[in-house]
Amino acid sequence: MLTSLFTTIILIISTAVMIISSILSKKTISDREKNSPFECGFDPKGSARLPFSLRFFLIAVIFLIFDVEITLLLPLASIVDMTYISTWIFTGAFFLLILLLGLYHEWNQGALEWAN
Template identity: 35%
Template structure:
């Protein structure tokens, strides 16, 4: 196999990266704590002296996650308004139309979410 000289640094970096990962995995396995006879009690959940009640894996309503995703989506929109608000005079009519198109896309998305009932918690 005849590799050009340009690939040698890339191969060295890949070997160092893979070697670091393998060395880290081997080191944690060899130097890490070992499981002892009474450790199953130590590994149980504990919070402020209160006994564990129920399962920690209780399912959440999908509405909770949907609301969180919608909040993030519409919250990020505000970040894009700041540069426009600071420089709105410099952007002129062209900037205003661009922001109007941007807002209209989010407004249509909001109307779609509202009509689909994603914001209605009673369903």
């Protein structure tokens, strides 16, 4: 009974603090100068947003995927003494085959070509 009372009081206090802080933190004045990008006191010459190369993003994602796969492949060298050599070779070859098939697929789709 006492713990549910304390829980209710804590819930009410924390909700009240969140509501009060939300109300007090609102900006009431929206100034055009404050909302514009700042360039040493001058008006900005161009757009604040630069065009983003989707090609670069795709190559970066492919790099991350292959980087994680290589990271998963590295511990294979440290367990060579703990497993049977045939199991170790089969596991390593299978993992490398999957890695090479993924690389071939990306190359075949043209995702690795930087410039058209």
